[in-house]
Amino acid sequence: MLLSDGTGLSRLVKALAGIALAGALAGCQVRPLYSTPSGTEGKIASVSISEAGDRVEQQVRNDLIFLFTGxxxxxxxxxxxxxxxxxxxVVGVLNDVSTDTMRAGRVIVSADYNLTQSDSGETLASGKRTAAAMVDFPAQEFAKLRAIRDAENRAAREVAELIRADVASALSRR
Structure with missing residues (x-):
């Protein structure tokens, strides 16, 4: 009688669907995108970074040191x-035809990286990360140089964050 009227059957189906959904979700692992799994903080804090060759590379290096060790x-x-x-x-993207000068542009920072284990030299992760920052080119030369430097700093910070995510991902698998 319970299954013959249809209400018991729909309750049974709903209950089974709920149990199946709970079982499927039990295997899911949800965590914030920029969090590090337990144990990874110690590993990421023990990463040394190569010396810089120029100002922008030094900016990326400084940002990485701060991101790695807090x-x-x-x-x-x-x-x-x-x-x-x-x-x-530095690439100009908007040309003023009447004066033949660039009015806006893009600063592109690219970083090739290679993460190795210090004692064995084994490569754990490598890749290339690129970030772009938009910049307006004012008519004054000093203001233009300062705008380019600010854009370089913004792009360097973004590249550092991308590399940190890659390094954290590689170290969490070890």
Missing amino acids: GAGEPQNATYHLEMDVSVR
Whole structure:
């Protein structure tokens, strides 16, 4: 009688669907995008970074040191080493035809990186990350240079955050 009127059957189906959904969600792992799994903070804080060759590479390096250690500085006995090569391009994208000058542009910062284990030299992660920052070119030369520098700093910070996410991902798998 319970199954013959249809209401018991729909309750049974709903109950089974609820149990199946709960079982499927039990295997899910949800965590914030920029969080680090437990144990990864210690690993990421023991990454040394190669010396910089120019101002923008130094900016990326400084941002990475801060992101890796939370402002504590570089580790004394690093377990991992991050080798970087950073390049910068300034590209004009909006040309004023009457004066033949660029009015707006893009600063593109690219970084090739290689994360290795310090003792064995084994490569754990490598790749290339690129970030672009838009910039307006004012008529005054000093203001133009300052705008380009600000755009370089913004793009360098973004590249550092991308590399940090890659390094954290590689170290969480170890």
